[in-house]
Amino acid sequence: MLREVAWLSDQHQLAFICGPTPFVETAAASLVTLGYEPTRIKTERFGPATCTGCGATDAIGALAVYMHGMGTVIRCPSCEIVLIRVAQTKGRYFLDMQGVRVLQISMET
Numbered sequence: 057m058l059r060e061v062a063w064l065s066d067q068h069q070l071a072f073i074c075g076p077t078p079f080v081e082t083a084a085a086s087l088v089t090l091g092y093e094p095t096r097i098k099t100e101r102f103g104p105a106t107c108t109g110c111g112a113t114d115a116i117g118a119l120a121v122y123m124h125g126m127g128t129v130i131r132c133p134s135c136e137i138v139l140i141r142v143a144q145t146k147g148r149y150f151l152d153m154q155g156v157r158v159l160q161i162s163m164e165t
């Protein structure tokens with residue numbers, strides 16, 4: 057799939073990948089396979105998020121995500137409280153994370 061949507065590697069493109077660690081590693085390895093220089097692939101990994109309601113800690117990729125017209129709601133799979141809301145209006149994004157006690161983010165190059 058990346059072969060169909062990625063820029064050609066001979067154009068020395070810079071790639072940014074962010075998400076859960078397994079996704080980041082898979083996408084980065086796939087881009088290297090397509091000929092991207094590893095130094096031109098920047099990554100940011102989202103670790104687990106801890107729920108303020110029940111204290112459950114789950115990988116962001118394991119959380120329940122609901123998308124609708126106004127934006128996106130991410131709920132705790134254990135107690136179902138809203139962890140994160142993402143809304144878009146008038147060219148701006150609004151991020152409400154009042155349901156998250158701790159969000160781990162690892163920055164790598």
Ligand SMILES: [Zn+2]
Nearest residue numbers: 107110132135
């Ligand atoms: Zn919870």
